[in-house]
Amino acid sequence: MREAAAASGAGPATAPEDRDVTLEEVARLAGVSTATVSRVINNRGPVRESTRRRVLEAARRLRYKPNIHARALAGGASRILGMIASNIENPFFIDIFRSFETEAARYGYEVVLKHSDYSRKRLLEAIETFAGQRVAGLAIAVSEADEKVIEELNEGRLPVVFCDGGRAGDRLSAIKVRYDTGMRRMVEHLYALGHRRIAFLGHHLSLAAARERERAFTEAAELHSADLRYIIEEGDDSPDGGRQAVQQVLRSGFEPTAVVCANDLMAVGALTELRRYGLSAPEDVSVAGFDNIEFSEHVYPALTTVSVPRDRIGRLAAWTLIPREAGYPGSREVVIDPELIVRESTGPAPRP
Amino acid sequence: MREAAAASGAGPATAPEDRDVTLEEVARLAGVSTATVSRVINNRGPVRESTRRRVLEAARRLRYKPNIHARALAGGASRILGMIASNIENPFFIDIFRSFETEAARYGYEVVLKHSDYSRKRLLEAIETFAGQRVAGLAIAVSEADEKVIEELNEGRLPVVFCDGGRAGDRLSAIKVRYDTGMRRMVEHLYALGHRRIAFLGHHLSLAAARERERAFTEAAELHSADLRYIIEEGDDSPDGGRQAVQQVLRSGFEPTAVVCANDLMAVGALTELRRYGLSAPEDVSVAGFDNIEFSEHVYPALTTVSVPRDRIGRLAAWTLIPREAGYPGSREVVIDPELIVRESTGPAPRP
DNA sequence: TTGAAAGCGCTACCAA
DNA sequence: TTGGTAGCGCTTTCAA
Numbered sequence: 001m002r003e004a005a006a007a008s009g010a011g012p013a014t015a016p017e018d019r020d021v022t023l024e025e026v027a028r029l030a031g032v033s034t035a036t037v038s039r040v041i042n043n044r045g046p047v048r049e050s051t052r053r054r055v056l057e058a059a060r061r062l063r064y065k066p067n068i069h070a071r072a073l074a075g076g077a078s079r080i081l082g083m084i085a086s087n088i089e090n091p092f093f094i095d096i097f098r099s100f101e102t103e104a105a106r107y108g109y110e111v112v113l114k115h116s117d118y119s120r121k122r123l124l125e126a127i128e129t130f131a132g133q134r135v136a137g138l139a140i141a142v143s144e145a146d147e148k149v150i151e152e153l154n155e156g157r158l159p160v161v162f163c164d165g166g167r168a169g170d171r172l173s174a175i176k177v178r179y180d181t182g183m184r185r186m187v188e189h190l191y192a193l194g195h196r197r198i199a200f201l202g203h204h205l206s207l208a209a210a211r212e213r214e215r216a217f218t219e220a221a222e223l224h225s226a227d228l229r230y231i232i233e234e235g236d237d238s239p240d241g242g243r244q245a246v247q248q249v250l251r252s253g254f255e256p257t258a259v260v261c262a263n264d265l266m267a268v269g270a271l272t273e274l275r276r277y278g279l280s281a282p283e284d285v286s287v288a289g290f291d292n293i294e295f296s297e298h299v300y301p302a303l304t305t306v307s308v309p310r311d312r313i314g315r316l317a318a319w320t321l322i323p324r325e326a327g328y329p330g331s332r333e334v335v336i337d338p339e340l341i342v343r344e345s346t347g348p349a350p351r352p
Numbered sequence: 353m354r355e356a357a358a359a360s361g362a363g364p365a366t367a368p369e370d371r372d373v374t375l376e377e378v379a380r381l382a383g384v385s386t387a388t389v390s391r392v393i394n395n396r397g398p399v400r401e402s403t404r405r406r407v408l409e410a411a412r413r414l415r416y417k418p419n420i421h422a423r424a425l426a427g428g429a430s431r432i433l434g435m436i437a438s439n440i441e442n443p444f445f446i447d448i449f450r451s452f453e454t455e456a457a458r459y460g461y462e463v464v465l466k467h468s469d470y471s472r473k474r475l476l477e478a479i480e481t482f483a484g485q486r487v488a489g490l491a492i493a494v495s496e497a498d499e500k501v502i503e504e505l506n507e508g509r510l511p512v513v514f515c516d517g518g519r520a521g522d523r524l525s526a527i528k529v530r531y532d533t534g535m536r537r538m539v540e541h542l543y544a545l546g547h548r549r550i551a552f553l554g555h556h557l558s559l560a561a562a563r564e565r566e567r568a569f570t571e572a573a574e575l576h577s578a579d580l581r582y583i584i585e586e587g588d589d590s591p592d593g594g595r596q597a598v599q600q601v602l603r604s605g606f607e608p609t610a611v612v613c614a615n616d617l618m619a620v621g622a623l624t625e626l627r628r629y630g631l632s633a634p635e636d637v638s639v640a641g642f643d644n645i646e647f648s649e650h651v652y653p654a655l656t657t658v659s660v661p662r663d664r665i666g667r668l669a670a671w672t673l674i675p676r677e678a679g680y681p682g683s684r685e686v687v688i689d690p691e692l693i694v695r696e697s698t699g700p701a702p703r704p
Numbered sequence: 705t706t707g708a709a710a711g712c713g714c715t716a717c718c719a720a
Numbered sequence: 721t722t723g724g725t726a727g728c729g730c731t732t733t734c735a736a
Contacts (some may be wrong), residue, residue, distance in 0.1 A: 022713055033723045038715060046721055065484035069424040070713030073728045078421070088446060089646070098440060101467075110481070112464050129462070132417035239650040272650045294441070298591035298624045300652045374729055385707045390731060398705055422729030425712045
């Protein structure tokens with residue numbers, strides 16, 4: 001309304017809504033220089049309180065929105081964070097993204113999400129794109145980052161945080177989840193229930209980091225090597241992958257009393273497929289997932305799983321990337337302990 | 353390797369990896385002006401074939417990556433598309449995003465995703481932010497866009513496509529799904545199975561567009577007004593919301609023989625909650641979802657639902673926003689017919 | 705068909 | 721505490 005009034009009077013004269021309101025216009029209205037406006041907007045450098053107020057008021061009146069491109073070009077931090085996830089269909093990554101984005105927004109940062117589809121090549125491309133865009137920081141939540149990629153990242157000048165694995169470095173931070181602890185708890189749980197033949201359903205991916213959960217399982221299982229037998233099969237990172245893997249297990253003749261999956265998504269598929277074979281959980285076979293996605297609680301039977309706190313991971317990642325007022329560490333390593341969540345899908349091993 | 357060799361010889365002299373390779377450097381190497389390089393890179397204006405080749409080769413050698421900020425600032429189209437979704441936890445939106453992003457990437461566009469959490473205020477903010485960033489186009493997949501928002505969008509200069517509802521306009525395109533058709537098919541299906549008391553579980557949201565599925569249900573149900581009774585309850589757009597809504601239905605004493613949900617996510621929760629009350633689907637109560645998210649196939653019992661082709665929606669949206677070589681229509685309206693998918697969660701109504 | 709040069713809106717440096 | 725101003729890398733007239 002105010003704008004309409006202001007624009008009226010004379011003729012067209014360049015409708016004000018047709019162009020961005022610039023710093024300069026704010027400066028003019030506030031009666032100061034663009035430099036001062038910039039200082040106020042960015043909260044940098046000394047500005048007299050009365051001036052600051054005047055500028056802020058002018059900016060508000062004009063509905064000023066900084067042009068991020070100009071800002072980035074001029075060398076200021078770009079206020080855009082990048083995030084790369086392996087598979088945005090997996091709620092695990094979405095949850096991380098969500099809390100990452102929410103936390104970033106709190107500090108006025110935007111987040112751009114790209115997915116690599118578990119392809120090392122796409123990961124590399126995404127990194128290059130983000131680097132070219134000069135994002136302020138990059139969160140990597142993928143399982144296909146091998147040591148070579150990490151090394152390259154470490155030599156670049158872009159702050160990076162690994163949401164799951166990786167390692168800390170010069171400008172690299174890493175958030176690590178103790179999968180081994182989580183897996184150990186899971187195996188202990190099943191062992192205590194009397195299970196002695198366990199199948200592990202892992203990813204189809206041959207990439208280094210993707211194997212972590214599998215390795216964690218193997219190690220945990222080996223602790224009971226005296227009488228615990230296990231088998232490992234693989235499928236995609238999806239319900240369908242879980243179904244395929246179950247088929248392989250069943251065909252192998254191994255006859256597990258419990259099935260542990262690399263993640264909840266696969267566990268859901270495993271559950272479905274077992275039922276197709278007339279096996280129900282937990283009476284005939286116990287089934288366990290990993291991650292504790294929201295769904296795991298809403299399938300039948302509700303999934304026993306290991307809780308990985310994605311919201312905390314996302315928050316930490318943003319926190320790590322965004323330069324804070326106080327002493328900003330630059331890079332660091334955080335370790336998170338996951339927790340076993342026992343629900344209905346696991347129970348005592350059936351009598352032989 | 354080549355770069356290392358080139359950089360060697362003298363001292364530090366600004367390591368080449370430390371800065372972006374600029375248009376100017378490419379121009380220098382190719383022995384032309386920056387204007388020419390720009391023409392080549394953007395495929396605009398006349399350039400002699402031999403020149404073009406020389407420039408391309410130089411760009412390749414230097415691993416030139418255009419700086420999107422400079423590009424945007426200089427007035428070129430920004431090659432970034434924005435997308436706003438109500439709830440990125442819902443695979444429905446994720447699926448649209450995925451195919452949108454994939455299609456956009458094909459044309460060299462990036463996609464930035466923001467979510468509005470079903471808040472009109474957040475939607476408005478997101479729109480403003482995107483407008484400030486001068487994105488090349490905006491895909492809106494929310495249910496909280498009322499006529500006022502649409503009107504505002506229509507007056508702006510940003511190309512917009514509504515992924516679900518909305519309406520076509522000056523620079524507005526709309527992809528519409530015939531929810532009424534889908535709902536009608538669902539109701540027919542249940543009616544044919546003998547169901548005469550049906551509960552509809554809708555969203556908690558009082559926003560206009562969010563009601564569409566509910567209205568579609570009501571209309572479909574009214575067609576059988578002679579002997580079909582129904583009740584409407586609401587919850588969040590999540591499995592938990594489905595559980596709450598089921599509780600309300602059960603408490604109301606209505607005793608439905610079938611439950612139709614506004615989407616699959618809620619249906620999953622409904623299934624779980626019914627089981628808690630000792631009711632199993634489809635024997636005691638039939639349960640149906642809407643959307644056909646991947647999960648709907650992997651819950652127990654597999655969900656009867658209505659298929660909404662998200663990949664097609666995403667692809668269409670990108671297609672609409674990106675200026676194509678051929679006659680680019682600018683704005684248009686597309687209508688999509690959803691399909692009924694009958695699985696295990698619905699069956700004959702139990703004898704009274 | 706090509707080049708020169710004027711900005712786009714902002715930040716950061718140096719002076720005042 | 722403030723203002724002046726030189727770019728950031730690119731696109732886009734306007735001339736050549």
